Amino acid sequence: MKRFALTLVLTSLLAGMVVPASASESKKEIAARLDALQVRVDAVERRMPAAVNMQQRLDDLEAQLRTLTGANERLEFENKKRQDELTGLQRAVDILATQVQNARDSAHNANAALGRFITGEDTAPTEEKNIDNGTQDEESLVAQQRYAEAKTYLEQGYFDQAQAAFEAFVAEHGNAPLAGPALFWLGEIAAVQGDYRGATNAYIETLKRFPKGSKAPEAMVKLGAALFALGEKEEACRALKAFPTQYPKASAGVRARAQIERRRAGCK
Numbered sequence: 672m673k674r675f676a677l678t679l680v681l682t683s684l685l686a687g688m689v690v691p692a693s694a695s696e697s698k699k700e701i702a703a704r705l706d707a708l709q710v711r712v713d714a715v716e717r718r719m720p721a722a723v724n725m726q727q728r729l730d731d732l733e734a735q736l737r738t739l740t741g742a743n744e745r746l747e748f749e750n751k752k753r754q755d756e757l758t759g760l761q762r763a764v765d766i767l768a769t770q771v772q773n774a775r776d777s778a779h780n781a782n783a784a785l786g787r788f789i790t791g792e793d794t795a796p797t798e799e800k801n802i803d804n805g806t807q808d809e810e811s812l813v814a815q816q817r818y819a820e821a822k823t824y825l826e827q828g829y830f831d832q833a834q835a836a837f838e839a840f841v842a843e844h845g846n847a848p849l850a851g852p853a854l855f856w857l858g859e860i861a862a863v864q865g866d867y868r869g870a871t872n873a874y875i876e877t878l879k880r881f882p883k884g885s886k887a888p889e890a891m892v893k894l895g896a897a898l899f900a901l902g903e904k905e906e907a908c909r910a911l912k913a914f915p916t917q918y919p920k921a922s923a924g925v926r927a928r929a930q931i932e933r934r935r936a937g938c939k
Contacts, residue, residue: 786828789859814844818853825856834860851881855890862893867900888914888921892929899936908938 821836837853837860844850858873874894878887891914898907911933914921921929 851884855886888918
């Protein structure tokens, strides 16, 4: 195709050079004209390699341009594809973030409800309710404030914070009246989290240190439930059977819970 184009160019040039001879011209003049024409043909032939090289370079540039154009189109296509994928991923991340937040809110609400549930069954007078603010010294007031902070964590469902606060309270105010309920709540927190061995230890500690405390009857019932959860049925039934004798004046709610736990454990 390129050679054909060059041939056409060369033919056109030669056509412009050739002038028909007139009848009046002599052979010498015709020969002179032919010699001049040959010179011009030779000049054109000398220029042809440069023209061919120029054409080849143009063809190469056109080929490179087509290649670059194709590559650019592919890049644009891939870029759009990646952008669509990123948009889809962002949408998925947004949905997942919403689901995670909803799950966190649900977990928080469930924990708060559970915290209120495990702290809302006490119907008997307790150390918490019988404190006379008017006759307390500064140390007792500080202890009551620390205990109230821990209890608030528990009621709101922040079990880790409540556990740490009650443990600190028992360590600092182990002889205060509120230490008995604090130990009991440590048992409740452990039970809620499935740590029945830890719950058992906390309930036992409550009964050992505060056997006549307001939380002792409930601690004994919960001890039986925790032992049964650990698979220690005999020990669980022993605690539950001893409960009516040990705490005959326990509240109706605690006595009813004891009956429920005895049936659950299959105590005879």
